[in-house]
Amino acid sequence: MITKTLLILTVLCCSIPTAAFGAPRTMRIDYYHTGDASHELFSLDRTVIEPLPWPGNPRRSIDDTNLGKYCFEVIDRATNRILYSRGFSSIYGEWETTDEAKNAYRTFQESLRFPAPQAVVQVVLKKRDSRNAFHEVWSTLVDPKDPSIDTSALASPGPLLEIQKSGESASKVDFLILGDGYTAAEFEKFKKDARRLTDLLFATSPFKDRRNDFNVWGLCPAAAESGISRPSTGVHRRSPLGATYDAFGSERYILTFDNHAFRDIASFAPYEFVEILVNGRTYGGGGIFGLYSTVAADSLWAPYIFIHEFGHHFAGLADEYYTSPVAYAPTTDRLEPWEPNVTALLDPTNLKWKDLVSPDTPVPTPWSKEAYEKYSRETKQKRRQLRLERRPEEEMDKLFREEREHDTRMLGADKYADKIGTFEGAMD
Numbered sequence: 001m002i003t004k005t006l007l008i009l010t011v012l013c014c015s016i017p018t019a020a021f022g023a024p025r026t027m028r029i030d031y032y033h034t035g036d037a038s039h040e041l042f043s044l045d046r047t048v049i050e051p052l053p054w055p056g057n058p059r060r061s062i063d064d065t066n067l068g069k070y071c072f073e074v075i076d077r078a079t080n081r082i083l084y085s086r087g088f089s090s091i092y093g094e095w096e097t098t099d100e101a102k103n104a105y106r107t108f109q110e111s112l113r114f115p116a117p118q119a120v121v122q123v124v125l126k127k128r129d130s131r132n133a134f135h136e137v138w139s140t141l142v143d144p145k146d147p148s149i150d151t152s153a154l155a156s157p158g159p160l161l162e163i164q165k166s167g168e169s170a171s172k173v174d175f176l177i178l179g180d181g182y183t184a185a186e187f188e189k190f191k192k193d194a195r196r197l198t199d200l201l202f203a204t205s206p207f208k209d210r211r212n213d214f215n216v217w218g219l220c221p222a223a224a225e226s227g228i229s230r231p232s233t234g235v236h237r238r239s240p241l242g243a244t245y246d247a248f249g250s251e252r253y254i255l256t257f258d259n260h261a262f263r264d265i266a267s268f269a270p271y272e273f274v275e276i277l278v279n280g281r282t283y284g285g286g287g288i289f290g291l292y293s294t295v296a297a298d299s300l301w302a303p304y305i306f307i308h309e310f311g312h313h314f315a316g317l318a319d320e321y322y323t324s325p326v327a328y329a330p331t332t333d334r335l336e337p338w339e340p341n342v343t344a345l346l347d348p349t350n351l352k353w354k355d356l357v358s359p360d361t362p363v364p365t366p367w368s369k370e371a372y373e374k375y376s377r378e379t380k381q382k383r384r385q386l387r388l389e390r391r392p393e394e395e396m397d398k399l400f401r402e403e404r405e406h407d408t409r410m411l412g413a414d415k416y417a418d419k420i421g422t423f424e425g426a427m428d
Contacts, residue, residue, distance in 0.1 A: 023053035027116040033092045033108045037101040042138035048150045054115040055169035055270035067316035068289055069093040070127050071134055072112050077120045084114045087328035088290030098248050109259030116143055131290045132335050157265045161218030163198050169270045172215045179220030180241035181228040181279035190220040193277055193297040200303045217269045228278045241277045251387055252284040255296040273314055281393055287312030318342040322425045323376035342426045355418045364419030367414050379403050
């Protein structure tokens with residue numbers, strides 16, 4: 001079940017109290033996450049001190065949102081007090097639901113970032129179980145005096161672009177836009193793309209009303225070639241961030257699997273949330289809660305994709321569609337999702353957004369589901385054929401425009417089109 005409105009969420013800006021002489025340094029644990037659909041294990045790669053101080057809000061050290069497939073806690077070993085916690089989702093968390101994970105093992109790079117502690121801490125990683133409760137899956141001890149902690153200096157990826165500075169990091173949300181697939185000669189293009197999409201984001205509610213709560217930064221390491229990889233068409237690029245289309249076999253899904261490159265480049269900016277802006281024309285993007293979101297900057301649909309995918313990354317919103325192909329498979333258990341904008345409707349009296357639903361709106365809420373599904377199936381077949389024939393992107397854009405116009409007319413005629421309710425679909 002889904003709503004027909006964007007839920008306004010309070011952003012979590014996490015950190016622990018600042019040290020006596022200012023903000024603590026930023027510590028990062030890089031680790032390997034290995035497994036298949038039914039087994040997983042973790043192994044430490046390295047512990048790093050990043051170049052910049054911790055950017056988070058010292059008054060929001062504990063995450064109480066209950067969002068994310070995973071969470072981690074930083075626990076003081078002397079007192080067993082939780083100093084810092086954060087919910088998040090991961091690429092592995094999506095991959096383990098794919099068909100590939102039923103038959104193969106894979107390893108993914110992941111990271112946990114937090115304010116550098118002053119004494120020994122235990123970092124505990126937790127995952128939701130089959131009943132949606134968090135349980136421990138891995139832990140490691142961190143001694144800030146350990147000589148193996150990597151404090152080495154990295155080569156700068158390029159100048160830090162100040163797109164919007166609203167205040168000090170401790171009192172603002174630091175949002176970083178990273179460019180991938182831009183050559184040195186295309187740096188000015190990146191600047192224009194980043195500013196254009198920043199303005200579009202903040203022209204949209206609820207971000208429009210909270211613009212002054214954000215700092216926005218830009219970084220764009222120079223690529224040897226213009227563009228990013230698109231393996232389904234034989235295009236491969238060694239772009240600085242390693243972004244690629246065709247993630248998990250989904251032709252429009254853009255991710256980077258090179259977490260080392262992503263984290264090392266991003267460490268040159270204060271950041272809590274990240275958008276990877278790829279230099280490309282083909283429709284595509286992606287978003288993972290607490291990791292990053294992506295968008296093809298030159299796509300006709302970049303404004304929509306940018307805001308849509310940022311909602312996944314920033315607020316943990318689930319997809320409010322169910323007929324388009326995705327890389328992951330839905331759960332077979334009918335549990336109440338942790339995402340704030342969808343529900344299994346197990347208890348209609350405790351609907352997450354019940355305060356927004358009018359008494360005269362039925363729950364569940366009827367809509368033109370069968371007609372929508374029929375048209376959607378037909379359109380998907382046309383999309384597949386266009387991609388198989390490698391038709392120009394303009395033809396795909398034309399099909400998307402036709403689909404949007406059709407759905408707007410059809411759904412706009414529904415009785416409850418202007419109501420907030422529970423419309424069956426999403427995550428199916």
